[in-house]
Amino acid sequence: MARSALTRDEVLDAAAALVREHGPAALTMRRLAAELGTAVTSIYWHVGNRESLLDALVERTVADLGTLRPHGADPAERIVSVAVLLRRALRERPHLVAMVHERGLTERMFLPAQRALVHEAHAAGLRGARAAELVRAVQFQVVGHVLVERNRERSPAQSPAETELWAAQTTAGTDGPEDPALARALAAPVDTEQLFPVAVRALVTGLLRNGTERIRP
Known part of the structure; x- marks a missing residue:
């Protein structure tokens, strides 16, 4: 019925x-x-x-990405939170985001996140081109990271895989790596949930430090 x-x-x-x-x-x-x-x-x-x-x-997809709400104790933390939320939203809606792009509404979709980033850039003391630089850098970092993740997920199985290649470098001997701990870390599977905020936090910290130093009298 x-x-x-x-x-x-x-x-x-x-x-x-x-x-x-x-x-x-x-x-x-x-x-x-x-x-x-x-x-x-x-x-x-x-x-x-x-x-x-x-x-x-x-x-609806465009509207959903307009509901991202920053959180954190300072502008740097809130900027990172916007990036984390935006990545999550894009990762959860790949087909819907593709439809938005095909209809020429990508810039409109990103506008709310850009506004949130601008607000936090101003709160951190950045203005003008410095603030715009931060907004663009964070947006490109998010989109680039999502594209790399999607590519890794959809690519054919690699043989040998990255983990196998680096695992071989951990063996002892005169030809072993100068940094075996590095080789072991690269032999482990990539934890993108941990890697992404680390990368964004480093980017944001550098941009805020350089930006505020440039505008000091």
């Missing part, structure tokens, strides 16, 4: 879940109706045709 109390938000939630898990090609009105236990005509009534539904999902 078709459900009767369906809402537009429920339709968008189900559609977003399909896209997140399977990509836009998997989103058909018939499949969406089956997921919701309703008639296809009910889907059309709530969101219009498939293109209108995709447009609504794009708008």
Whole structure:
């Protein structure tokens, strides 16, 4: 029996879940109706045709990335928190973000995060080009890191893998590495959840220090 109390938000939630898990090609009105236990005509009534539904999902994705809220005791910590939240949002919505990009709304999607970064740059004493430099650097760091992660996940299996190559360097002998602890660390799997904030924190610390030193009289 078709459900009767369906809402537009429920339709968008189900559609977003399909896209997140399977990509836009998997989103058909018939499949969406089956997921919701309703008639296809009910889907059309709530969101219009498939293109209108995709447009609504794009708008929702843009709005979602506008809800990032910085946290931390000082501007540096809050800037890092924006980067961490932005990376997480992009990682959780790869297909939806791709749809935003295809519709030419990428800059609009990033604007709220940029504004949050500008606010913290000003709080740290940066103005003008120095503040803009920080905003751009952090944004590029986030996007670049996400692209590298995605590439590593989708690339074919490497043989030998990085872990195997570096594991071989830990063996004792005259040809062993000058820094065996380094080789052991590089032989371990990459912990991107730990690596990302470390990299962003180093970037932000350097930019804030250099920026404030440059503007001192």
